[in-house]
Amino acid sequence: MTTIRRRSIATMATIALALAASVALSGPAQAFKLGMAVGGDTCCDWMKAQGDVAQALAKQRGWDFVELSNNADPAVATKNADIFIQDKVDAVIEFNGRAEVNPVLAAKFGAAHIPVVTYDIAQKGFYFVGIDNLAAGIAGGEALGKIAKDKWNCDVDLVLSSEGAGAGIVNTWRTGGMRTGLQHICPDIPQDKYISFEGNGQAVVALPAARDVLAAHPDAKKILVVGLNDGGVLGAVQAAEQLGRADDIIAWGQDGSFITGNNVDPHLAGSVFYFLEGYAVYALRDVIDPIAAGKPPAVKDDAGDPASRVKPCPVSAEAAQKIPDTAGRVAALLAAPAGTTEFDLFCPKS
Amino acid sequence: MTDAASTAPSPDVSRMGGWRANLPAGGGTAAIVAGAWLVLIAASGIHRPDFLSHQTVLAVSFTMAIVGILAVAQALIGMSGAILDLSQPTALVLSGSVVAWLLERGVPVPVVVVAGILVGAAWGLANASIIVFGKLNPIIVTLATNFIGTAVMFLIFQNAQAPLKSGFSDFGRTYFLGLPNIWWPMVILVLLVGYLVPRSRYGRHMIAVGGNRFAAQARGISLRKTRFTVFAVSGAIVGLAGVLFAASNGPFAPAVGATYQLPVIAGVILAGVSLAGGRGSIWLILLSVAFLSTVPTSLVFFGFSSNWQAVFQGAILIVAVAIDGWRAKRQQR
Numbered sequence: 001m002t003t004i005r006r007r008s009i010a011t012m013a014t015i016a017l018a019l020a021a022s023v024a025l026s027g028p029a030q031a032f033k034l035g036m037a038v039g040g041d042t043c044c045d046w047m048k049a050q051g052d053v054a055q056a057l058a059k060q061r062g063w064d065f066v067e068l069s070n071n072a073d074p075a076v077a078t079k080n081a082d083i084f085i086q087d088k089v090d091a092v093i094e095f096n097g098r099a100e101v102n103p104v105l106a107a108k109f110g111a112a113h114i115p116v117v118t119y120d121i122a123q124k125g126f127y128f129v130g131i132d133n134l135a136a137g138i139a140g141g142e143a144l145g146k147i148a149k150d151k152w153n154c155d156v157d158l159v160l161s162s163e164g165a166g167a168g169i170v171n172t173w174r175t176g177g178m179r180t181g182l183q184h185i186c187p188d189i190p191q192d193k194y195i196s197f198e199g200n201g202q203a204v205v206a207l208p209a210a211r212d213v214l215a216a217h218p219d220a221k222k223i224l225v226v227g228l229n230d231g232g233v234l235g236a237v238q239a240a241e242q243l244g245r246a247d248d249i250i251a252w253g254q255d256g257s258f259i260t261g262n263n264v265d266p267h268l269a270g271s272v273f274y275f276l277e278g279y280a281v282y283a284l285r286d287v288i289d290p291i292a293a294g295k296p297p298a299v300k301d302d303a304g305d306p307a308s309r310v311k312p313c314p315v316s317a318e319a320a321q322k323i324p325d326t327a328g329r330v331a332a333l334l335a336a337p338a339g340t341t342e343f344d345l346f347c348p349k350s
Numbered sequence: 351m352t353d354a355a356s357t358a359p360s361p362d363v364s365r366m367g368g369w370r371a372n373l374p375a376g377g378g379t380a381a382i383v384a385g386a387w388l389v390l391i392a393a394s395g396i397h398r399p400d401f402l403s404h405q406t407v408l409a410v411s412f413t414m415a416i417v418g419i420l421a422v423a424q425a426l427i428g429m430s431g432a433i434l435d436l437s438q439p440t441a442l443v444l445s446g447s448v449v450a451w452l453l454e455r456g457v458p459v460p461v462v463v464v465a466g467i468l469v470g471a472a473w474g475l476a477n478a479s480i481i482v483f484g485k486l487n488p489i490i491v492t493l494a495t496n497f498i499g500t501a502v503m504f505l506i507f508q509n510a511q512a513p514l515k516s517g518f519s520d521f522g523r524t525y526f527l528g529l530p531n532i533w534w535p536m537v538i539l540v541l542l543v544g545y546l547v548p549r550s551r552y553g554r555h556m557i558a559v560g561g562n563r564f565a566a567q568a569r570g571i572s573l574r575k576t577r578f579t580v581f582a583v584s585g586a587i588v589g590l591a592g593v594l595f596a597a598s599n600g601p602f603a604p605a606v607g608a609t610y611q612l613p614v615i616a617g618v619i620l621a622g623v624s625l626a627g628g629r630g631s632i633w634l635i636l637l638s639v640a641f642l643s644t645v646p647t648s649l650v651f652f653g654f655s656s657n658w659q660a661v662f663q664g665a666i667l668i669v670a671v672a673i674d675g676w677r678a679k680r681q682q683r
Contacts, residue, residue, distance in 0.1 A: 202602075203602065204609065208412075211409045211413070212649075218403050234600045238523070238599070243408050243409065264514070
């Protein structure tokens with residue numbers, strides 16, 4: 001009897017030890033795993049920073065984080081979707097500038113039942129988080145129009161559009177939106193004064209193209225520049241500087257990439273900030289946190305009725321001097337209380 | 351030191367660069383390119399008389415400056431028999447970004463200029479080391495180092511820019527005698543290198559190695575030494591292009607150098623530089639690059655969008671390669 005009791009106690013102790021060991025080895029419950037595919041375009045600091053911010057916020061929450069780069073390549077974006085699925089992530093954030101492949105990504109993630117947040121480029125079935133690019137474009141165009149009205153009474157010789165066709169619909173919304181905003185303020189600028197060129201969103205590409213366009217309009221003395229982003233617009237400004245026509249040109253950019261810090265071109269009059277690097281605050285606050293808590297919100301995939309809307313912030317060059325550069329903004333954002341956005345921190349109130 | 355090549359008969363002058371050496375073959379090329387250029391200017395001027403303005407001259411000469419310098423560097427590689435240096439885009443941006451980085455830290459401009467050139471030379475030497483010691487194909491090596499270099503730069507920075515409010519940047523957007531400051535170093539370089547290649551010992555060695563490496567080796571010319579010299583000099587020239595690139599451009603990302611690849615290669619081939627090595631005139635690069643740089647400006651005057659530029663430059667490259675092949679066959683006969 002004593003032997004049997006001893007054996008029972010020994011068996012129970014063994015089982016208890018085994019259970020304790022297995023609990024110790026398995027650790028806490030498996031962490032939520034967030035995947036992020038950054039854009040991977042080479043144009044801008046903020047693309048890399050988007051991943052850095054998402055990673056920092058995921059770390060604050062104790063989540064696992066997997067970052068891949070889409071390399072601005074639709075084939076890579078598709079391969080990345082397969083990797084996320086194989087890696088069994090719980091949710092994905094996509095910034096995929098090559099929107100033509102988004103339906104393929106949606107089909108893959110949909111079949112795997114993985115919720116996806118998309119930044120700025122709407123896709124059916126993906127939570128839309130981002131700017132209203134058209135509204136941002138119009139805001140920038142109106143800001144430029146006000147300057148043109150004050151300075152030249154809207155009597156403009158040339159309106160240059162630094163397009164970035166590779167950005168697809170985003171380019172149409174932003175650059176076209178800027179023209180629309182300009183027309184709101186200066187409706188009488190003739191259509192033949194509007195000239196587009198391909199700047200690819202990069203100053204180095206836009207510069208020679210704009211130089212040729214300006215050479216082909218040697219008599220233009222009052223020139224406005226709009227475009228996809230600050231880089232593309234800056235190319236036109238620098239072309240005018242090279243041709244000795246810097247005082248003839250006023251430009252307004254988009255995305256705020258090159259209007260902060262102490263190395264700003266004086267002919268860039270302003271830009272529309274989206275604080276792109278900080279989008280993860282919106283995505284996590286309004287979509288990913290509820291998913292991680294087991295309460296996924298209803299999918300809102302329309303840019304007009306988004307899961308989370310980022311506010312555009314038009315800023316003059318003068319006001320932009322008070323806004324830190326990308327690295328400084330990221331540091332301030334990560335030090336701010338949870339849920340604080342860069343718009344809250346940096347957008348001038350007036 | 352007296353090496354065999356110094357005492358050996360000079361290489362066949364018909365296979366050398368330079369003004370005299372390229373007649374009649376170089377003269378024919380010059381006539382074709384000059385004719386095409388004049389036709390383009392005349393057609394553009396007739397279509398839009400305001401094409402013939404100082405603004406057009408500025409637009410074309412700004413375009414010429416960097417392309418022309420890179421074309422000289424590429425021509426040396428081609429004439430030496432190494433075919434092409436496909437890592438020029440990385441060397442250009444690497445040099446430019448080092449220049450921007452040093453200027454931001456207040457380093458004096460002369461030191462910065464020298465540093466930019468040395469960075470290019472070091473890049474060339476790195477390429478030459480891999481090619482020579484690995485006994486590898488130059489075109490594959492430079493293709494690979496271009497990828498590696500660009501990727502490494504991405505790991506370090508996203509954008510670089512020289513300080514806008516500086517004498518250095520002012521130099522990049524102002525003029526001397528009505529033409530861009532950055533155009534003049536290109537002209538001086540073309541004239542200087544075009545003069546030295548057929549007349550200096552290293553230049554003759556380079557052409558000899560490019561023309562027939564075995565014959566050159568038999569005459570005591572060191573293939574290894576020549577390759578190191580050519581890549582170092584070519585790299586230094588790309589470094590100079592990087593300095594002027596940083597002076598004349600706004601913010602630039604690591605991959606932007608690739609936009610120069612097509613016009614540079616087209617300019618070299620159009621100038622009659624044989625990619626098979628041993629033949630070509632540096633001086634003709636002035637003409638070929640002037641023609642190629644006029645094309646995009648002219649297209650805009652004709653109402654074509656800037657998207658058409660690469661189409662026309664690609665077509666011109668194909669025509670130039672066809673002419674090069676035809677010329678080589680004719681020489682063989």
